Amino acid sequence: MSKTPVTAVFDIGKTNKKFFLFDEDLNVVFSTYTRLDPIPDEDDFPSEPLGPLCEWMLQTFKEALKSEEFQLKKLNFSCHGASLVHTDAAGNPTTPLYDYLKPFPEDLLSRFYEENGGKMNFCRATSSPPLAMLNSGLQLYFIKYAKPELFRKIKHSFHFPQFLSFLFTGEKVSDYTSIGCHTGLWDYEANDYHEWVDREGIRPLLPPIVPGNTLLKTKPELGNIPCGIGVHDSSSALLPYLKQETEPFALLSTGTWAITINPFNKTKLTKKELKRDCLHFLSIKGVPIKISRLFIGEEHKHQIDELYAHFNLPLGTYKKLKFELEIYEKVASQKQKRVRFQYLTPSLFDQEQAEANDWSVFPEFTEAYYTFIHELTELQVASIQLVTQNAPVNRLFVDGGFNANDIFVEMLRLKLPEMTIIPSDFPNGSALGAAMLASMN
Numbered sequence: 001m002s003k004t005p006v007t008a009v010f011d012i013g014k015t016n017k018k019f020f021l022f023d024e025d026l027n028v029v030f031s032t033y034t035r036l037d038p039i040p041d042e043d044d045f046p047s048e049p050l051g052p053l054c055e056w057m058l059q060t061f062k063e064a065l066k067s068e069e070f071q072l073k074k075l076n077f078s079c080h081g082a083s084l085v086h087t088d089a090a091g092n093p094t095t096p097l098y099d100y101l102k103p104f105p106e107d108l109l110s111r112f113y114e115e116n117g118g119k120m121n122f123c124r125a126t127s128s129p130p131l132a133m134l135n136s137g138l139q140l141y142f143i144k145y146a147k148p149e150l151f152r153k154i155k156h157s158f159h160f161p162q163f164l165s166f167l168f169t170g171e172k173v174s175d176y177t178s179i180g181c182h183t184g185l186w187d188y189e190a191n192d193y194h195e196w197v198d199r200e201g202i203r204p205l206l207p208p209i210v211p212g213n214t215l216l217k218t219k220p221e222l223g224n225i226p227c228g229i230g231v232h233d234s235s236s237a238l239l240p241y242l243k244q245e246t247e248p249f250a251l252l253s254t255g256t257w258a259i260t261i262n263p264f265n266k267t268k269l270t271k272k273e274l275k276r277d278c279l280h281f282l283s284i285k286g287v288p289i290k291i292s293r294l295f296i297g298e299e300h301k302h303q304i305d306e307l308y309a310h311f312n313l314p315l316g317t318y319k320k321l322k323f324e325l326e327i328y329e330k331v332a333s334q335k336q337k338r339v340r341f342q343y344l345t346p347s348l349f350d351q352e353q354a355e356a357n358d359w360s361v362f363p364e365f366t367e368a369y370y371t372f373i374h375e376l377t378e379l380q381v382a383s384i385q386l387v388t389q390n391a392p393v394n395r396l397f398v399d400g401g402f403n404a405n406d407i408f409v410e411m412l413r414l415k416l417p418e419m420t421i422i423p424s425d426f427p428n429g430s431a432l433g434a435a436m437l438a439s440m441n
Helices: 050-065 106-114 120-126 137-145 160-169 194-197 235-242 271-275 296-311 325-332 363-390 407-415 429-438
Strands: 006-012 018-021 026-032 072-078 084-087 155-158 216-218 225-228 248-256 260-264 276-283 289-295 397-400 420-423
Touching: 006 026, 006 050, 006 160, 006 420, 018 429, 026 050, 050 072, 050 137, 050 160, 050 325, 072 160, 072 235, 072 429, 084 137, 084 160, 106 137, 120 271, 155 160, 160 216, 160 363, 216 420, 225 429, 235 260, 235 276, 235 289, 235 397, 235 429, 248 363, 260 363, 276 363, 289 363, 296 363, 325 363, 325 407, 325 420, 363 407, 397 407
Parallel strands: 006 072, 072 225, 248 397, 397 420
Antiparallel strands: 006 018, 018 026, 084 155, 216 225, 248 260, 260 289, 276 289
16 A cells, blocks of 8 residues: 655644644644653753653654655644754754743843843844843843853754754754744844844854745655755744735734734834834745734633632633623623733733732632633734734634634624634644645745
């Protein structure tokens, strides 16, 4: 029996590490995943478990190569951003893969902005809201001055997707989608690295930039098959829609972050938009795309854990709820805010929040959960409008984890009546985009 030709994709999120096989029609014919515990870095802050991840990926791929059912024809990677892997000349990591939530020393951060024309001028030039470690390029500045003994060992600095490609190919490259992901590295006016990159001697550490659809070859012991260079997951999730749609649209890609992408918005960023976590990404060809971000996945996890504990309910209870207009109208009629957010900052959107959570004011779980989602979607709508108000579109696709949350989706519909809200047909959008990229050649 002949084997089915497939494209393999590793889709590496912060929580789930997934492996997919796509057939020639880009349908998933196999998938598996793992979760890996963080490893403390030298400051005892959790970091990405890079060693165990690499072992799992290589083992999983080698098993797929031996498959009697599938023939691996191509390989690519989709990966979360804001992460750099630093290696020595031999390609071995020299530092932990620092978590983007790791604290950045305030005095060092202030010095960096002073040296580069002030915080907001720098942020606007690089389309990077001031996000400390989430501005991954600044991690190199942090290492250089806070950990000079580690910096001296660095010969190459890879964006995470391109490190994974390097792991399989041995080739050192960079791509636009990772560089343009609020790294603080790219000057959008100059269409080149920002001048600080040269002043600090960073440019020699960064591998050459190649187009996002570039194909390399895996190492001989890994099959010598065509291999992509990897792609930032949010940029990857956009590709299936760009291929399918002929009319303008926006995409709300949800997970740990909710990222609204309007590929038809060409307007420049304002300082006010930057403060509200609106920025530009770079497409696979290096073209700016306006996006906005909201940290709703972690927020939802925090609040739902509190709710389950208060009401003594099992995990997954909220997934059984369906949208009911009466309950929504009841919670929406409350003038006073009743939720205190752990990660989100309503004041950035000129909105208020409660002083503290007091779940005892709710008679039961459903009303409390509706209240949380109501106040969460108020912020989500404001974030969406950052990228749609000057370049209106009449359709919004919602993909990722929240597209299955009936209450979340229906509240968006009620609050954005001018738009058609469409839960996505691409549940594995970022992996699918990576597979499509590998198939472009």
